[in-house]
Amino acid sequence: MTMQTLSLAPWLVATPLIGAALLLLVGRRSDRWGHWLGVLASTATFVIGLVILLDMLAADPDQRVGVHTVASWIDVGPLQVDVGFQVDPLSMTFVMLITLVGSLIHLYSVAYMSHDRDRRRFFAYLNLFVAAMLLLVLADSYLLLFVGWEGVGLASFLLIGFWDHHLPNAVAGKKAFVMNRVGDMGLIAAMMLMLATFGGVDFSTVLGSAGAADQGTTTAIGLLLLLAACGKSAQLPLQAWLGDAMAGPTPVSALIHAATMVTAGVYLLVRSGPVLEAAPDAQLVIAVVGALTLLFGAVVGCAKDDIKKALAASTMSQIGYMMLAAGLGPVGYAFAIFHLVTHGFFKAGLFLGAGSVMHAMDDDVNMRRFGGLARLLPVTAITMGLGWLAILGVPPFSGFYSKDKIIEAAFVGEGWRPWVFGTVALLGAGITAYYMSRLFFMTFMGRRRWVTELAGGAGREGGSDGTPVRHPHESPWLMTLPMIVLAVGSVGLGFALNAGERFVHFLEPVTGHAEHHDPVLPIWLIITLTLTLVAAGLALAFVQYAMRPVPTTPPPAPAVVRAARVDLHQDDVNEAVVMLPGKVLTRSLVFADRTAVDAGWLGLAGGVGRFGTWLRGLQSGYVRQYAAMTLGGLGVIVLVIWLFSGQGAS
């Protein structure tokens, strides 16, 4: 890679940052053209990224890793941190995903947010998010990564609570922010351990000497990094914020909570590969967390009636796949990133489609009041349909290549692990097929569970039997165009990147070359099993939600479905396990503070005050009394001198 293109790397972060700063500083005066400035900044970043990528592809594979150091940031004794940009296949993969999907979502937002008077501010935050995410993936040290990490958290907070005039949205933003802080503590603690163990926090130092370190230390670092990744990527046990984050505008859900920000945890783990390889126990925990979240998200997704929350549960589940792959070691890193890229495309497409449906249905999100929309929203239905087939893993859509690779990799290994992880991955694929088909059929197929005024006739203004009045219409081209591009990616990206294992080889300079191991089951059997389960899930959903009428209110259901409807009681668990003990702790601390500390100091202050009041009584205003006190004082002084020095001297 040439120096010229390497020195372009800082502009990847600077361009959207300048866009955000301009939009925020110029203020209302830029309301009329601000959104186009946002689109321009994002697109320009994509072009810069493309230039660097093309230059990288022209170079030899062993020449593709470069670091561009801009300045020295921290220079205190043993701690040396530079502001440096790590340009390698892994970071460039993320740069392309973030900027391409980001630019498409910027474009979509121009139309989606056109009626919002704060559209300019929205674009400023979107640009801020893109800048922070790019800093996260381009940083050459954990500390600089952490700056981007926090920036992403901030942008997420601002965007989830964008409509903060409605209280639940503001609460959801706060919830996401606070839960992310828990993960951030993990990253901070991991950096402290790295500094203590390796004497630095830049990637070259840490990853270069991780193999030689004590296994207990690397395990601790690995687990702390996992905690950080759990916070950002909404994995168990820090998953509860993602569903509520759907309170933000739909483009935000597409960009931040599907395609990019939640992938930061996967990026962190894959980037820290050498540390994890030196800590097999941490790897096992990562895989277990991934597998559990994969099932958790899938189960929750099956019961959600809110179209965005169902997609959020699906995101959680799909990122569980990536975490599972990242926990499998070098054999899984490339597949984790592969699935991340394809998922970024089809999930963003699905979210944009959901936004288009909401746009048509007066911002309703309840799928029980949708139905039969395919004819009215043809472009949305087709693009979402392609994304749906992609996430199901139907060949030859992109999800098939990426997810199937992870399932195969999960079956590699010895002992009980391949059987457990492989089975979970297989099962997850089947459940994914069920809930995604359920979402698609409830929205686009079946009987209409809404009426137009014409069909309803006079006297029946809808609502009498729970069927609302709606006037669905296809979205403008500014919204459908990004959906079409993302749908094309959902269809072809998997095949294009998988051909000749191109993508896996592309990532090899970073992830390392993985020895090929055969799964415990033959590959054809795994593929057949996967496709059978997917077909079964699809068929079940078709029977339930396309052939039979869908009730407009949630029907009575067994306990497990009722639990899944409330996210398997995740908030109750958090409240019982964390919030209530925390509350008791803070209350007792407050009590101790009041009764012991405050009471002591207040008592002292009161005593001084009372003494002063008594002393004031001596100031009677009678000169003779003052004279008497002076004389008395003199007497006391003489007495003291006589007692202590006069007597001692004689």
Add this chain to the structure above:
Amino acid sequence: MDLVNYLYLASILFALGATTVLLRRNAIVVFMGIELMLNATNLALVTFARMHGDITGQVLAFFVMVVAAAEVVVGLAIIVTIFRARRSASVDDVNLLKS
């Protein structure tokens, strides 16, 4: 003659002056008590100077006289002003500055 007798006299004079200051209300009389105390101190200082064969005490006595003279001027001026304003020379009537 024993020099210590001067000290006894000084103590008696000082006690008389102090008693006057504490017990009498009339500002002029109080003032005279103060003068008595100052001069008792002077007597003691001069006596000490004589006892130690050192003139420091005598010099100090001169300072006390000078300061006492200045004090008399200022003090009498204040007493006269207060008497004009309040028609009273009692020190107990001048208690307006208490809280």
